[in-house]
Amino acid sequence: MADDPRRSVTLRRTSLGRYEVSNARGGTITIGGGGADFTPVELLLAALGGCTGADVDHITSKRAEPESFVVEVTGNKIRDEGGGNRMADLTIELRVTFPEGDAGDAAREMLPRAARMSHDRLCTVSRTVELGTPVETRTAPPPAG
Structure with missing residues (x-):
């Protein structure tokens, strides 16, 4: 990956204002506007x-x-x-x-x-x-x- 300058993540909506973020290596996190999410x-x-x-x-x-x-x-x-x-x-x-x-x-x-x-x-x-x-x-x- 170090040789390829392109970096990317994909966000998929899971509910209003909440998204699952994934990367090409299989990592995931959730983001949102409240609760424990970042x-x-x-x-x-x-x-x-x-x-x-x-x-x-x-x-x-x-x-x-x-x-x-x-x-x-x-x-x-x-x-x-x-x-x-x-x-x-x-x-x-x-x-x-x-x-x-x-x-x-x-x-x-x-x-x-x-x-x-x-x-x-x-x-x-x-x-x-x-x-x-x-x-x-x-x-x-x-x-x-």
């Missing part, structure tokens, strides 16, 4: 944290296995001057601890650099959000027949 905005926050967390984890864990690794992503849902909803003030906070000793020291020292590397060039999700990418929304013609 909302689309929460999935955006999870994608930001997951991308940055994975980058930082892969880089720092080469030096030492973390004792704890928590990523918290926050933002404010606002209505902008044009009357549209969007997220603002997005923040990804990494709270990572490493064991005492040389390996832990090396991982602690690398942590801020790994976070910058993720932000500046590695994390596809945060770079896409930050740089802004046009989104085309279209409807498909109904099936023939």
Whole structure:
């Protein structure tokens, strides 16, 4: 999959406002607007944290296995001057601890650099959000027949 640049998911409606999301590898999650389901905005926050967390984890864990690794992503849902909803003030906070000793020291020292590397060039999700990418929304013609 790494050689193919195309990424995709498919959403299928299960009931009003609830959808099952699937990927080509067979993974599924449900999203919705209430209950225990994640909302689309929460999935955006999870994608930001997951991308940055994975980058930082892969880089720092080469030096030492973390004792704890928590990523918290926050933002404010606002209505902008044009009357549209969007997220603002997005923040990804990494709270990572490493064991005492040389390996832990090396991982602690690398942590801020790994976070910058993720932000500046590695994390596809945060770079896409930050740089802004046009989104085309279209409807498909109904099936023939």
